[in-house]
Amino acid sequence: MSQSENNNNTGTTPGTAETGEPHGAAARRGPFRSGERVQLTDERGRMNTITLTPGTAYHTHKGFLNHDLLIGQVEGSVVENNVEQQYQALRPLLSDFVLSMPRGAAVVYPKDAGQIITMGDIYPGARVVEAGVGSGALSISLLRAVGDSGYLHSFERREEFADIARGNVETIFGGPHPAWKISLGDFQDQVVAQEAPGSIDRVVLDMLAPWECLDAVATVLAPGGVWVNYVATVTQLSRTAEAIRADGRFTEPDAWESMVRGWHLEGLAVRPDHRMVAHTGFLMVTRRLADGVTGLNLKKKAKAEFSDEDLSHWTPEAVGERAVSDRKLRRAARDAASTVQTKRTKSKNENAATETPGGPGDQ
Known part of the structure; x- marks a missing residue:
């Protein structure tokens, strides 16, 4: 599938996609442009993200704001709608984007993505593979970490999820990322067929049964390489840890979860928020040992055993995964692709208008 292969923007100006529009770091600088996503914050602190489209407006129960008023404005501007309601306009941060982008599966929360990048030691230029792509939230963070000179190979079982992820990645980066390949x-099965033994620096798995991938991970991961697992339940965490210990080719796994609690700040009324982002998933990290080396046999008080009855209950529904309808997946894929296409069409029309005699470029 040609769209799933690694995309390299060769022969173009750095920071410019094949369509001529800014991408990557260049897309994050300068005034707001047509087709760009902008985060609006009203006077009560409520945030909404819109895609700038000439000739259209953002409507609320308190009037409307023409998109044309925002196009060309400097980031951080404050604008007024038709009834003088003020809005603060900024480009959405990565954390804002992943929570508002089209999705077919639950996304990896920013707090967990940050932990994966740091505790997994994902660095610029690293060669990384990941599996379950979902809606592409973690893929975006990994691509930012490895940079244009790195390599991220993502594996996804469902084509619908791959389409959604591709659309979201191209939206935030302004086009295909040169370091990304999705299969x-x-x-x-696929990683050992497509990646050479010992050629990968980091492996990140967000899937139902990561213990089934022990041999594949051990094959492609370089000695000293890091394997990060993201699982939802305690039972998944336990079985993955015991499988890693029994395998002997990895270090003793470390596991944790993170919780984020915001604070209310208003004068002397400084207190914890009533809500917090608590459990979203468990993270586990282990490292590949050298070939022929057996891991240290750390003393444990008890050894976990799994009965046949336990193993028969490993289904997505049993561990709390919510089924996603095909209709919702198709809609999310269309939304993700539409955002990219709208941006490209607007850019193409603007470039054509600039080059046409009598157009804006001749005034």
């Missing part, structure tokens, strides 16, 4: 199929 369809089961990770444990």
Whole structure:
């Protein structure tokens, strides 16, 4: 599938996609442009993200704001709608984007993505593979970490999820990322077929049964390389840890979860927020040992055992995964692709108008 192969923007100006529009770092600088996503904050602190489209307006129960008033404005401007309601306009941060982008599956929350990048030691230029792509939230963070000179190969079993992820990645980066390759199929089969043994620096798995990938991970991961697992339940965490210990080719796994609690700040009324982002998933990290080396046999008080009855209950529904309808997936894929296409069409029309005699470029 040609769209799933690694995309390299060769022969173009740095910071400019094949369509001529800014991408990457260049897309994050300068005035607001047509087709760009902008985060509006009203006077009560409520935020909404819109895609700038000439000739259209953002409507609320308190009037409307023409998109044309925002196009060309400097980031951080404050604008007024038709009834003098003020809005603060900024480009959405990564954390804002992943929570508002089209999705077919639950996204990896920013707090967990940050932990994966840091505790997994994902660095610029690293060669990384990941599996379950979902809606592409973690892929975006990994691509930012490895940079244009790095390499991220993502594996996804469902084509609908791959389409959604591709649209979201191209939206935030302004086009295909030069370090990204996405493939369809089961990770444990495809990764050993497509990646050379010992050629990968980091492996990140967000899937139902990561213990099934032990051999595949051990094959492609370089000695000293880091394997990060993101799982939802305690039972998944336990079985993955015991499988890693029994395998002997990895270090003793470390596991944790993170919780984020905001604070209310208003004069002397400084207190914790009533709401917090608590459990979203468990993270587990282990490292590949050298070939032929057996890991240290750390003393444990008890050894976990899993009965046949336990193993028969490993289904998505049993561990709390919510089923996603095909209709919702198709709609999310269309939304993600539409955002990219709208931006490209607007840019193409503006470039054509600039080059046409009598257009804006001749005034």
